[in-house]
Amino acid sequence: MSLYFTKEHEWIRVDGDVATVGITDYAQSQLGDVVFVEVPAKDTQLSKGAEAAVVESVKAASDVYAPVSGKVLEGNAALVDDPSLANSDPEGGGWFFKLLLSDNHELSELMSAEDYKAYCDSL
Amino acid sequence: MSDSQIRLPLDAWHRDRGARMVPFAGYSMPVQYEGIIAEHRWTRESAGLFDVSHMGQILAFGRDLETALERVLPADLGVLKDGRLRYSLLLNAEGGIIDDLMVTRRGDHFYLVVNAGTRERDLQHLNRKLPGVAFDHMKEQALLALQGPKAGRVLSRIVADVEKLSFMSGGMFTLSGVPAWISRSGYTGEDGFEISVPAREVEAIAELLVAHDEVKPIGLGARDSLRLEAGLPLYGHDLDEATTPVAAGLAFAISKRRREEGGFPGFERIRRELDEGSIVTRVGLAVEGRQPVREGALVVDEEGSEIGKVTSGGFSPSLEFPIAMAYVPVAMAGPGTDVRLIQRGKIFTSRVVPMPFVPHRYHRTGAAQ
Numbered sequence: 001m002s003l004y005f006t007k008e009h010e011w012i013r014v015d016g017d018v019a020t021v022g023i024t025d026y027a028q029s030q031l032g033d034v035v036f037v038e039v040p041a042k043d044t045q046l047s048k049g050a051e052a053a054v055v056e057s058v059k060a061a062s063d064v065y066a067p068v069s070g071k072v073l074e075g076n077a078a079l080v081d082d083p084s085l086a087n088s089d090p091e092g093g094g095w096f097f098k099l100l101l102s103d104n105h106e107l108s109e110l111m112s113a114e115d116y117k118a119y120c121d122s123l
Numbered sequence: 124m125s126d127s128q129i130r131l132p133l134d135a136w137h138r139d140r141g142a143r144m145v146p147f148a149g150y151s152m153p154v155q156y157e158g159i160i161a162e163h164r165w166t167r168e169s170a171g172l173f174d175v176s177h178m179g180q181i182l183a184f185g186r187d188l189e190t191a192l193e194r195v196l197p198a199d200l201g202v203l204k205d206g207r208l209r210y211s212l213l214l215n216a217e218g219g220i221i222d223d224l225m226v227t228r229r230g231d232h233f234y235l236v237v238n239a240g241t242r243e244r245d246l247q248h249l250n251r252k253l254p255g256v257a258f259d260h261m262k263e264q265a266l267l268a269l270q271g272p273k274a275g276r277v278l279s280r281i282v283a284d285v286e287k288l289s290f291m292s293g294g295m296f297t298l299s300g301v302p303a304w305i306s307r308s309g310y311t312g313e314d315g316f317e318i319s320v321p322a323r324e325v326e327a328i329a330e331l332l333v334a335h336d337e338v339k340p341i342g343l344g345a346r347d348s349l350r351l352e353a354g355l356p357l358y359g360h361d362l363d364e365a366t367t368p369v370a371a372g373l374a375f376a377i378s379k380r381r382r383e384e385g386g387f388p389g390f391e392r393i394r395r396e397l398d399e400g401s402i403v404t405r406v407g408l409a410v411e412g413r414q415p416v417r418e419g420a421l422v423v424d425e426e427g428s429e430i431g432k433v434t435s436g437g438f439s440p441s442l443e444f445p446i447a448m449a450y451v452p453v454a455m456a457g458p459g460t461d462v463r464l465i466q467r468g469k470i471f472t473s474r475v476v477p478m479p480f481v482p483h484r485y486h487r488t489g490a491a492q
Binding site: 038059 | 154155159415438445
């Protein structure tokens with residue numbers, strides 16, 4: 001099981017061909033109280049970098065992008081029901097969607113946990 | 124943080140309290156401390172302390188002051204008693220709103236509180252229109268707001284007589300040895316006070332207030348969600364120079380005598396709108412679903428043509444659904460009317476609801492209901 005990060009403050013946990021995607025603790029803290037989440041429907045085809053989900057805080061709307069390409073297996077219904085999970089458990093129960101990866105090579109373009117931490121420190 | 128922003132007198136105090144600072148109207152201001160929703164709810168249930176020192180506090184001195192000010196404000200200052208506040212508007216020649224403000228009679232002068240972003244433009248307008256009046260922008264004065272159902276009990280522990288103030292009245296008090304102009308007024312819909320003190324004293328006063336368990340510091344984020352729930356317009360968003368008082372639902376700011384007599388800019392247009400109505404009007408909307416519809420979204424008809432616009436919107440922490448203010452054609456202004464919105468290519472359903480969305484709880488006494 002491997003964990004990667006993006007500059008857009010998404011995390012992606014990969015287990016074989018299945019990736020789980022969410023926003024990082026840094027992202028949720030920047031957003032503030034999350035009041036609305038929209039996740040992609042099952043079977044949606046996503047290309048790397050495409051708009052995959054929407055997360056809205058009290059102050060603003062933000063897009064969540066697909067960090068890699070794949071087909072959506074599941075959007076997190078619990079998160080849609082309780083958007084505050086994105087704040088209280090962003091890297092666990094607040095996951096946004098699961099993807100069936102279509103190109104594992106794209107993972108090499110993502111950041112490791114160490115690189116992401118360094119990136120956040122530089123902001 | 125952008126270093127080109129002006130720092131408020133309480134800047135260090137905000138940062139010490141974990142505030143997230145953002146640029147607003149040229150100032151670096153706290154948008155939140157613990158979180159917007161928590162701060163919003165705290166204010167509705169207890170007492171929130173807001174730093175509103177960015178707002179322009181202006182003193183007006185001169186001869187025939189009332190007559191002079193009535194040339195720029197559509198208020199009846201003759202009936203405004205000492206210590207009383209009135210909501211008013213600065214208007215342009217087309218009847219559009221230059222700013223909204225509070226005007227208070229204070230003995231031999233008037234005290235105005237205007238918006239931060241419009242302060243310079245307001246002063247230019249006032250000085251140009253009224254060269255015989257001395258306008259003093261109180262640069263060394265800070266302004267705090269203590270708002271919420273417990274604000275009165277907290278403040279009266281420190282300043283005994285303050286409980287006697289009724290909504291929209293104020294007076295000079297001594298607050299912990301500091302001369303303070305305190306009015307019972309605010310921008311949240313709750314009972315509360317606005318406290319004007321010298322900037323060099325404001326940190327001690329803020330410390331004194333948050334020392335009470337009932338009080339927490341509140342940021343701009345919650346200030347915005349509170350005023351939205353209270354149905355209060357925000358200049359630069361719900362009001363601008365192209366918006367007239369009648370369209371904005373602010374005809375009450377034009378005093379009865381002034382509606383007949385005029386003598387303020389834009390009277391012709393405003394008189395016409397008072398008689399015939401405006402084309403669009405500001406309404407409150409309850410949005411279906413959970414996704415907020417925000418400023419910039421359009422009001423559309425069944426064909427998708429633009430017929431109005433959303434000027435404020437967001438999630439209501441008290442009601443737990445999205446609310447908005449929008450300008451719609453007057454025929455659609457009745458409560459219960461379905462209003463279709465488009466935001467980023469997505470259609471939203473909403474319906475007109477009366478404002479305020481959350482009832483006001485002002486401390487009115489006697490005949491001033």
